[in-house]
Structures are given as C-alpha cells and as structure tokens.
Amino acid sequence: MSSAEAISGIKKQEDTNNALEQVQQLVETYPRVPITVDCVIFGFDNNELKVLLIRSDLEMFDGKWTLLGDFAHDDEELDDAAYRVLRERTGMRDVYLEQVKTFSKPHRHPGGRVITVAYCSLLNTEHHALNILDNELHWHTVKTACNMAFDHKEILDVCYKWLQKRMLEHPLGLNLLPEKFSLRELQNLYEAILDIKLDRRNFRKKFFSMDFLIDTGEYEDDVHHRPGRLYRFDFDKYSQNKKKWTGIEF
Amino acid sequence: MSSAEAISGIKKQEDTNNALEQVQQLVETYPRVPITVDCVIFGFDNNELKVLLIRSDLEMFDGKWTLLGDFAHDDEELDDAAYRVLRERTGMRDVYLEQVKTFSKPHRHPGGRVITVAYCSLLNTEHHALNILDNELHWHTVKTACNMAFDHKEILDVCYKWLQKRMLEHPLGLNLLPEKFSLRELQNLYEAILDIKLDRRNFRKKFFSMDFLIDTGEYEDDVHHRPGRLYRFDFDKYSQNKKKWTGIEF
DNA sequence: CCAAAAGTGTTGCGGTTACACCCATGA
C-alpha cells in the first residue's frame, strides 16, 4: 500500500466514522414509541375455535381479558419477541407463528401511546394443556369472546378474518390438530373456522387428491362408533409442491 | 344522590385516577423505539412496473436509493403517517395504500434501532408526473432496482410479492392505470406484474364476465393502429359484489 | 396495400358439486 493510499484509507475511515455519527445523532432525534407484540393464539377443542386469553393485570381493566403480549426487548426482532411470549406464557416451542398487522391508533392504550404488532399462532390444545403455568390463562370460544381490554377485540377480529382467508391457501390449520387425525376431525376444523358446511365425500376427494395426507395405518380408538383412519400431513412434500398461481378472481 | 353514594362516587373517581396513573407509569417504563413508515410506491409506465425512489440524504448511503419514508409523529396513526409521506413527497391525495409488513431486524438501520412499517401504494404515473417536487425522486424499474440503502431492497421484494398475490384477488392494480383504459393496457399490466403471458381472448372473457368494466364508448386516439375501446372500472359495483369464498387450494 | 393490433366463438378437459348406499364398530 502506498502512503497516498494509506492516507486515503485513513481519510475514508474518518469519513465513515463521521457519517456513522451523523446517522446515529439523527436517529437520536427521532420520536420514540413503546412497541409491544400481541399473540393471538388459536386452539381447536370440542369442535370450536378457541383463543387463549389472560386476565388483565391492570387495575383499570379489572376483569377484562387480553391477548398475550409483551414489550419488545432492546435489540430483539419482533418475530423473536412473539416467540418469546409464546414460550414464556405457554411453555411451547416450535409453534406456528406469523405476523399479521400493526395497530397504532394513538389512544389504543390508556397509558399513552403504544404501538403493537399482532401475531397469529396456532397450536394443538392437547399438547398445550400440560404446559399452562398461569391459571389466569383461559381458552375462550372465538365467536363469543368479548369483554376485552385495549383494542384487543379488534385485533382478534382481524386475526380471525386473516385465519379464515389463510386457511384456504395454506395448510396452517393443521397445526391446530394432533399429529395424527381423522378426516372427520379435519373437516370439522374447516367447517368450524370457516363457518360453513362441506360435503363429506367431496372434502375427502379434495384432500386425497392434493396427496399430502399420509395414512398411518392406525385408527381412532376413543370413539363410540366405527373408528376412522388416522393420517399425518406431509409438510415436507407440501413445501416442495405449493401451488403458485390460482388465476385472477375477484 | 345519597351522601354514601356521593362518597362512593368520589372513591371510584379516585380509584380511576389511581389506576390511570398506574398504567401511565407502567408505560413510562417501557423501552421505546423510533418508528418509521416506508412507502413502496408503484407506478406503471412503458409496460413496466416502476417504483418511486429517492436518493438517500445520508452521507454514508451516498448514491444509494431509498423508499419514501418518515418518522411517525406523536399521536399519528401509522396509516396517516403513510398518507402524509405520500402527500408531502408526491403531492398526491386519495392514493391507494395498504399496510404490508413491519420490519424490525435490530441492525437494519445503521444509526441504531429503528422499526419500520412498510406500506404499499399504487398510483397512476401520468397524473403523478405533474406533482413531483423533488428532483432526486426517480421512477425505477422494479425488476432491476438495486443499490438500495438499509433493508429497502428486502422491503421492496416483499411488497412486490405481496402485490403479485394481491392482484389475483383484488382489483387494486387498476389504480396503476388511467381512469379510462383499453383492455390491452389492462392485460399488459397483469402480464408485466405477474410476469406471465395471458391469452388475449380468455383475458377479455374473464374481465367481461366479472362485469365490472364500464364501456365509455370512447376509443384510444394516440395509437398507430386500430384503436381499442376505453373502459372504466366500476369500483362501487365491485365493493358490493366481492367474492367471499374460493375454495381450499394449496 | 401493408402492418399492427382489435375484436370475436367453439371445443375439450378437468375440477366441483350434488347426491345415496353399504360397512364397521360399540353399546
């Protein structure tokens, strides 16, 4: 390296430092807002879509229910914050989770401005039951959920609509079922969430033709009638064969 | 009101005040983060999808391009902030705008932690051309856009994918065309954005059968061949007749 | 009269819907 190059190198380094300081100082001047994540945790039990809520620990929301949420830590990506909330509150890992929408009405939180990012997650209530730590946690039927704090009812509604739409194009709903499930259970799931009736034979044909169901060779054993076959969903195969394009339709 | 009731009323008021203070103090303790909105502004010109970018005014991003963004003001809902950015930068009002996703990687901004909410907007470049105030603003071809600051390339990619998907289920793409347009222009729009070829006759049949196109009775007049009819899109009719359900498909 | 794009119908295929009967199991 020539000395001219060395000097130019030093100069460049100084410029970089100055530029960095400039940016840091600029960011210092920005208004700051507390950020939370709120998880809409769906479960499926008794042929009903449920949502996991906790009693508000704020005096002014005495008796009201809230979503599971928390502030974002410094240097924590919001996806990670949402996973952390799930872990801390339910003890579960590896749960399906997706960002849905950010809510920012100035007065949505009575304590001052707080922006929240809503996440939607789906888990199997049977697995989950073992891990609930906090007895102020309860599963509520989504359709009748009410008396909620903040704008959490609105967030729930948005996430429910999101789920209904997403179910049609993605098999995320299977996260609500046990690993092995009967076709009846699967159909009940779709019927309950979408709030429609489906023809049993056509539903079967549809799922079999997608060819993502693996026959376990096992049967239901807790049923008071002819037991149905149990299937697993082939998530690997799905992720290689997703549909790309379904045509213009509105 | 009895004096007991009055006392109880005062007590309740005090409780409320206390509770409010409690919540406010709690929110005070939350970590705070600067929030920005970034608008991915799409246009359509020369049969190509374009995106409006501005040169970064930060020294360390010398020569790089960024999305149009700004900090959220105090007490400003983020949707409003995004509309404000659009107004301030392009002079346009009443532009189609939708929240897409929140980006929160801890080091996405070199000046420290900044969380940004990405909005996608679509506007007609002809109308818009008149209003550009800042000559560091430029339309870039989306496919070849590069050399972007921050994580703005990633945001652009996510919004482009979002647009491709959204186009199939919602007529938002029509915001990219002039009010009156030919079917050829409409088809070019879909072909360019979705990056596919479509059969002309089937495309026409499809749109005519949806029955949202209003024949203006007018014709193109700037073409060097047989002029096509001009149509308007009936947004009112659309908003009353949206499809609800398109079947399970994944 | 030539180039360039507008405009227009039909056919075949595949997927969705609608629908009814026999079977296996537990009580």
Added chain:
DNA sequence: TCATGGGTGTAACCGCAACACTTTTGG
C-alpha cells in the same frame, strides 16, 4: 340389533385453456 359415523362412485355442470380468422385503422 341399533345407532353412529366411516367409507365409497357417478353424473351433470361450469369454468378454464387452447386455438385462428376477420376487421379496423394509420402509414
């Protein structure tokens, strides 16, 4: 043996894809 849901096939219909020629305009 009865009640309950499991499991299965077929026919009509509809929407989508594939495909070519004539018409209109400007140059």
